[in-house]
Amino acid sequence: MKLDTPETAPPLDAQERREVRPIICYPPDALAPPQMDRYRAAAKGMIKRDEVLVQPRDAACFSVKAGQIFRIVSVDGPQVGDLNLWNANDLTERFYSGKTRALHGTHVSTGDRLWTSFPHMRPMATIIGDSLDWYGFDEFGGSVHDVIGTRCDPYTGRLLSGNDYHYCCHSNLTRALAAETGLPLNEAEAHVHDVLNVFMCTGFTRDTGQYFMKASPVRPGDHLDFMAEIDILGGLSACPGGDCGGEHSSDVAPCYPLLVEVFDPAPGSMDGWHPSTGNPYIGGHGT
């Protein structure tokens, strides 16, 4: 955080320097756009193939083939979900929250893509439906579905509270991935990464730039829908913070399950479509 009382006197041209206009770091318009017309047609006649119910304060894994659609649904009560995504065929290629944020902003919605880690850096999923898209940004600068938080975890919790709590999203995702893959817990943990905070309402305070959360506007029936651009193994944790309006990293908040549904696209809608391919950067890094 910035000092309340800076130790350095401002230069004479401080005002001039502050008035320089910002520019967007990574204008996403230069990216090849997702095939939204096709994806909307695919969703219109989609056929349900599978579902996984994620229990409160726990996580579960789910599999989605490239060209299938998956939907995360709020059921029973307002609940936030912490989402991890991996390439189903190579766990080292995984969702890259930071680059997704750099390209699409702090909070994602319909038309935004979730990108994979280097050296792959390609779209792994495209958001094709968001029943909370009406929320926009509130008066506090908050919005939903952020890629700024990391995930609640027992390490930070221990440092801040002095307590060991085992049902944070990080631990939930670790247990779920270990159970799904057969990996030992410590190896599974190394694959757990910064999340997409599904339904969570967050922002940065305007005066101090601190990460904040507030009770999610999600209600049962709300959903976030994705087109899988590659074969995906997903992990979703129903955060112990519930709607994240109060405490997290404890058993205090009311928590509800989350449902993941997997659909085949409408018949014929994806004919001639191909999964996303690897990044065309030539490699070598100048050597």
Ligand SMILES: [Zn+2]
């Ligand atoms: Zn959490």
